[in-house]
Structures are given as C-alpha cells and as structure tokens.
Amino acid sequence: MIRPKTIREVVYEQLKNNILAGVYRPGERLIETNLAQDLEVSRTPIRDALNKLESEGLVETLPHRRIFVTKLSRKNILDFYQTRAVMEGLAAKLAAENATEEELADFHSFLNEMEVVFEKEKELTNYKVIAEINNEFHSKIYYISKNEVLRKMLESLQNPITLIRSTAWTKNSTRKYSTLNEHRLIASAILQRDGTTAQKKAEEHIFNAWKAADQALEDENASG
Amino acid sequence: MIRPKTIREVVYEQLKNNILAGVYRPGERLIETNLAQDLEVSRTPIRDALNKLESEGLVETLPHRRIFVTKLSRKNILDFYQTRAVMEGLAAKLAAENATEEELADFHSFLNEMEVVFEKEKELTNYKVIAEINNEFHSKIYYISKNEVLRKMLESLQNPITLIRSTAWTKNSTRKYSTLNEHRLIASAILQRDGTTAQKKAEEHIFNAWKAADQALEDENASG
DNA sequence: ATACGGAATACTGTATACAAAAAGAATTTT
DNA sequence: AAAATTCTTTTTGTATACAGTATTCCGTAT
Numbered sequence: 001m002i003r004p005k006t007i008r009e010v011v012y013e014q015l016k017n018n019i020l021a022g023v024y025r026p027g028e029r030l031i032e033t034n035l036a037q038d039l040e041v042s043r044t045p046i047r048d049a050l051n052k053l054e055s056e057g058l059v060e061t062l063p064h065r066r067i068f069v070t071k072l073s074r075k076n077i078l079d080f081y082q083t084r085a086v087m088e089g090l091a092a093k094l095a096a097e098n099a100t101e102e103e104l105a106d107f108h109s110f111l112n113e114m115e116v117v118f119e120k121e122k123e124l125t126n127y128k129v130i131a132e133i134n135n136e137f138h139s140k141i142y143y144i145s146k147n148e149v150l151r152k153m154l155e156s157l158q159n160p161i162t163l164i165r166s167t168a169w170t171k172n173s174t175r176k177y178s179t180l181n182e183h184r185l186i187a188s189a190i191l192q193r194d195g196t197t198a199q200k201k202a203e204e205h206i207f208n209a210w211k212a213a214d215q216a217l218e219d220e221n222a223s224g
Numbered sequence: 225m226i227r228p229k230t231i232r233e234v235v236y237e238q239l240k241n242n243i244l245a246g247v248y249r250p251g252e253r254l255i256e257t258n259l260a261q262d263l264e265v266s267r268t269p270i271r272d273a274l275n276k277l278e279s280e281g282l283v284e285t286l287p288h289r290r291i292f293v294t295k296l297s298r299k300n301i302l303d304f305y306q307t308r309a310v311m312e313g314l315a316a317k318l319a320a321e322n323a324t325e326e327e328l329a330d331f332h333s334f335l336n337e338m339e340v341v342f343e344k345e346k347e348l349t350n351y352k353v354i355a356e357i358n359n360e361f362h363s364k365i366y367y368i369s370k371n372e373v374l375r376k377m378l379e380s381l382q383n384p385i386t387l388i389r390s391t392a393w394t395k396n397s398t399r400k401y402s403t404l405n406e407h408r409l410i411a412s413a414i415l416q417r418d419g420t421t422a423q424k425k426a427e428e429h430i431f432n433a434w435k436a437a438d439q440a441l442e443d444e445n446a447s448g
Numbered sequence: 449a450t451a452c453g454g455a456a457t458a459c460t461g462t463a464t465a466c467a468a469a470a471a472g473a474a475t476t477t478t
Numbered sequence: 479a480a481a482a483t484t485c486t487t488t489t490t491g492t493a494t495a496c497a498g499t500a501t502t503c504c505g506t507a508t
Contacts, residue, residue, distance in 0.1 A: 004460065004499095006287045032490070042463040047490090051272060053278040063230045064469050064490055079373035082318075087309045094306075134338035152375065230491065256460070266493040271460090288460055288499050 008045035009034075015049050018068055019058050020162045026071040057160050070163065074217065077164055082211030084157050086201045087150060090139070092186055092202035093127065094145035096195040103144045105193060108138060111187050119178055130176060131165075137183055141190070141202075164213055175212040182208060227374060232269035241274050243282050243293055243382065246390045250295040254283065281384050294387070301388055304432035308355075308381050309427045311374060312362070316410055316426035318369035320419040325381065327368045327414060334364060341434050342404055355389075359405050365414070388437055399436040408433060 013067045015035070018024045026063060032050070036043045061067040072080070100109070117133050135158070142151035182205040191199035239259070242248050256274070260267045263283040269381070274291060277283045323331070341357050359382070366375035406429040413422035 008461080009287070030489090033488090040272070042466090043490090044462050048271075048275060048461090051275050055276060061490095063233070066470090066489075076373065079371045082371060083314065083377065086314045087307070089309065090310045090352065145394060147303045147306060149300065150307045155257045230480090233493080255458090257458090268492050272491095287458095290459080296501090381476090 006045070007041050009043045011041060012049035012052055015053060016038060016159070017059065019053070019160065020104070024069045026067045026163065028067065029066045032067070056156055058163065060109070070160070072160065072164060074214065076211065077217070078210065080157065080160055080164070081165040081206055081213070084154070085206035085210075087157070088141075088155055088206050089199040089203040090140045091141050091145045091150055091154060092190060093195040093199035094147055094150070095141045096190045096193050096198040099144040099190065099193075102212055107140055107144065107187070108191060111184075114180075114183070121185050134183070136177060137187075141186075144190075162177070164217075175209075178208065179205075230269070231265050232272040235263055235265060235269045235350075236273035236276055238263065239270075239277060239382070240282065243277070244386045244390060248293045249279075249386065250293050252293045254291045254293065282378055282387065294384070296384065296388060298321060298438065299438065301441070302434065304381065304384055304388070305430055305437070308378070308385070309430035309434075311378055311381070312365075312430050313423040313427040315365050315369045315371070315374055315378060316414060316420040317423035318371055318374070319365045320414045320417050320422040322370045323368040323414065327365070331364055331368065332415060334360070335408075338404075339408070358407070361411075365410075388441075393403070399433075402432065403429075 015024075024030060030050070032043050032046050036046045039046070050059060050061075054061060055135055058070055059067055060070050075210075114133055114137065117129065121129060138154070145151065182201065185201045186198055186205060189201055239248075248254060254274070256267050256270050260270045263270070274283060274285075278285060282290055282294055284294050338357055338361065341353065345353060351444055361376070366378055369375065406425065409425045410422055410429060413419075
C-alpha cells in the first residue's frame with residue numbers, strides 16, 4: 001500500500017538533494033518565491049520544507065531575515081565529527097551486544113557483498129557506488145544497535161557530513177582503501193560480539209574520516 | 225536592542241511549555257484549529273510551531289493524520305539516556321580539555337553558588353529551583369566544551385527528558401542528594417583538567433539518572 | 449448482532465492575498 | 479564626499495479560503 005506523497009515531502013527531498021549535491025552552494029541565498037516558481041508550487045510547502053531543513057542544519061535563517069544554505073567552518077566540521085565519533089562508537093558497541101543471530105548472519109552476508117563491490121570497483125572511480133555502500137554499512141549498524149533515538153540522531157548528522165564531503169573530497173583513493181579496512185575491523189568486532197573493540201574501532205574510524213576531510217578542505221583552500 | 229518576537233516563536237514556546245509542564249499529556253491529541261482559537265492566532269504559526277516540535281520529538285504525526293503529544297515507551301527512555309550518556313561524557317571531557325582559565329574560575333564560583341542553594345534548600349522541597357540549577361550545571365559544561373554541535377544536540381535531548389521527568393519523579397530526595405554528589409565529582413575532574421575522569425563520571429551520572437527515572441516510572445505504573 | 453460500504457464531517461494540506469519588517473536606493477544634510 | 483535619513487522595493491510572516499484525505503457515522507446486507 002503506497003501513500004501519495006504530499007507536496008511538501010517532494011519539495012523537501014528536492015531541496016535537500018540540491019543542497020547536498022552542491023546545486024545550491026554553501027553560503028548561497030535561497031528565496032522562497034523563486035523556489036516556489038521554480039518548483040511550480042506555492043510558498044506554503046516551500047516554507048515547510050525550509051523549516052525542516054533548518055532544524056536539520058542544512059539552511060540557516062533568522063526571523064524576517066534571509067535564508068542561506070549552511071556554510072560550515074573548519075571548527076564546525078571538527079565538532080560534527082567529534083560528536084559523531086562517540087555516537088558511532090555507542091552504536092557499534094550496542095550492535096555487538098544487541099544483534100540477534102539472524103541479524104549477524106545478515107550483516108555477514110552484507111559484508112561479503114561489500115567486498116565484492118570493492119573488488120569489482122578496484123579503480124574506485126565510481127564514487128557514488130562506494131559512498132552508497134559505505135552509508136549502508138553504517139545504517140545496518142544503527143539498525144541492529146536497536147537504539148532508535150541514536151539511529152535518528154546519527155541519520156540527521158549524516159546530512160551536514162554529506163554537505164562537507166560534497167565540497168571537498170572528490171577522489172582520494174587512499175582514504176577509500178583505509179575506509180574499507182576500518183569497516184572490516186568494526187564488522188569483525190561486532191560479529192565476535194566484542195562491544196568494547198567495536199566501540200573503539202568505530203570511534204577511530206570517524207576520527208580518521210575527519211582527518212581526511214579536514215586535510216582535503218585544507219588542500220582545496222590552499223590551491224583554490 | 226530587543227527584537228519583537230514573531231507569533232510563531234511565541235506559539236512555539238507556549239506549546240512547548242504546555243507539553244513539558246504536562247498541560248498537554250503524553251498521548252493527547254492536538255488539533256490545529258483548536259490551538260489556533262485558544263491562542264487567538266491563525267493556523268499558520270501553529271503549524272510552524274508544531275513542525276518544529278515534531279522535529280524535536282515532542283509531538284508525532286503522519287501526513288494527513290492527527291497530531292499527538294509524544295508518548296515515550298520504557299525502551300525509548302533507555303535509548304534517550306544511553307545516547308545522552310556518551311554525549312555528556314564527551315562534553316565533560318572537552319570541557320576539561322578546552323576551558324579557558326577564566327571559564328574554569330567562573331565555573332568554580334558557580335559551583336559555590338550551587339552548594340549554597342542546596343544548603344539553603346536542605347529540605348529539597350522546592351523542586352523547580354533544584355531542577356533549574358541542575359540544568360544550569362549541565363549547560364555550563366556544554367558551553368565550555370566549545371563544541372557547538374554537541375551543545376545543540378544535548379539541548380534538544382533535554383526536551384524529551386524533561387517530558388519524562390514531568391510524568392514520573394516528583395519528589396525523590398535520595399536521588400536529589402546523589403545528583404549533587406555526582407555533580408561534584410564531574411566538576412572536580414573538570415577543574416583538575418582530568419578529561420578521562422570527567423568523561424567517566426558524566427557517563428555514570430547519566431546512567432544513574434536513568435536508573436532513577438526508570439525506577440520511578442515502574443513504581444508509578446505499579447501503583448497507578 | 450456484526451461486518452461491510454458509502455455518504456457526511458472533521459481535520460490537515462495547499463494556494464493566495466495581505467501585513468510587517470529588513471535591505472537597498474535615493475535624497476538630504478553636514 | 480561621507481554620513482545620515484527617508485522612501486521604495488524586496489522578502490518574509492500571517493491570515494484565510496479552498497482542496498483533499500482520513501475518520502466517523504449511518505444504513506444495509508449477511
């Protein structure tokens with residue numbers, strides 16, 4: 001049974017995609033009326049969508065003031081990753097402790113798939129495929145952790161982080177390889193139900209991701 | 225220079241207060257039209273406020289379906305505290321590491337104030353005063369941690385937790401005393417710039433708060 | 449009686465008109 | 479010419495009317 005999507009939902013997804021894909025760049029101004037004209041809807045669903053995006057940290061605004069796509073500072077970015085690190089650590093730990101046997105079996109076969117994809121995409125040119133399977137890896141952990149609150153918060157952190165990555169980090173093969181390795185370490189700890197190690201490896205993984213993102217942004221600023 | 229508040233801001237605060245104070249009970253249905261009439265405004269700012277409250281987890285709704293004040297399950301509550309624990313831990317650790325000398329001095333004198341308040345309110349009957357100063361204690365830590373992302377997320381977690389406390393936990397003197405003691409332990413670690421201990425003590429503190437809340441809710445269900 | 453189906457109704461979603469505030473342009477003042 | 483001040487324009491905030499969907503109520507059939 002499918003439910004027809006409301007206009008605001010469609011608008012929300014479109015705007016979000018445009019922001020995350022860099023169509024609307026960080027710092028760019030958004031005007032309700034223009035967006036409404038472009039998407040051929042009234043301002044009402046546009047405003048609803050923008051409100052939601054604001055609470056997710058993708059746009060910024062003050063009452064009666066203009067609306068801008070969020071532009072994150074280097075400190076902001078560190079803050080995001082730092083926060084995400086402890087949350088991913090908790091998720092990994094809970095996953096190791098709370099997964100059912102079925103879920104672990106499932107997770108195991110997903111890992112095999114992942115290996116196959118990486119094997120096939122040896123050149124790692126297909127950034128989108130890699131990014132997708134990496135996101136799926138993390139999502140699986142959130143779900144088997146059985147903590148809904150944590151899952152939702154981590155999912156909402158995903159947006160700003162995608163925003164960061166869309167600006168920097170187009171192709172950094174070294175990082176892609178180490179990501180795969182780090183995922184292996186986390187997964188192995190979860191499968192062995194070793195919560196402590198899973199937590200530690202997950203935290204380290206996010207820390208490394210931060211270092212890579214930070215480095216990429218620095219390089220970009222230095223060259224651009 | 226003060227800015228006149230927009231209607232939606234006022235409405236948001238009113239609805240939020242009513243939810244957190246238990247005027248609108250968990251599970252209760254909210255009707256836009258009625259709220260608009262009660263507050264003597266149009267539906268527009270009501271809808272804006274409800275959308276915001278939804279993204280903060282205080283109300284729940286599906287498209288074209290009714291709106292309800294969030295009713296948290298026991299598992300939800302555990303999830304909230306579990307998540308908050310690691311985040312408070314991180315905040316305490318960062319506070320110990322990143323506070324300036326001035327901030328530490330400030331924090332120290334706040335602690336003295338806190339002791340005075342508790343001394344004066346020996347009977348601990350004035351629940352509101354105690355709750356306020358406890359919240360302030362945590363807020364101070366968020367600020368001196370220097371991590372804005374973490375602070376905002378912790379602040380948004382505060383709402384559902386207040387919701388939990390408003391239903392259970394009216395007066396539990398034992399818990400109030402141990403809260404003071406636990407706060408002392410966290411503070412002392414921060415003042416000594418011992419990040420590891422601060423983190424550990426903060427995590428334990430939230431875990432204990434969860435145990436108390438969970439117990440109170442169980443008792444309430446058993447009796448009520 | 450109970451289950452099903454179809455109006456009636458109650459509420460949320462959307463469009464649009466109008467109000468108010470902020471940003472920008474033009475004008476005056478120094 | 480620079481700064482301050484008014485006024486114009488642009489843009490967001492709010493009210494309201496209308497559209498569309500879910501829920502309720504009632505009648506009918508089994």
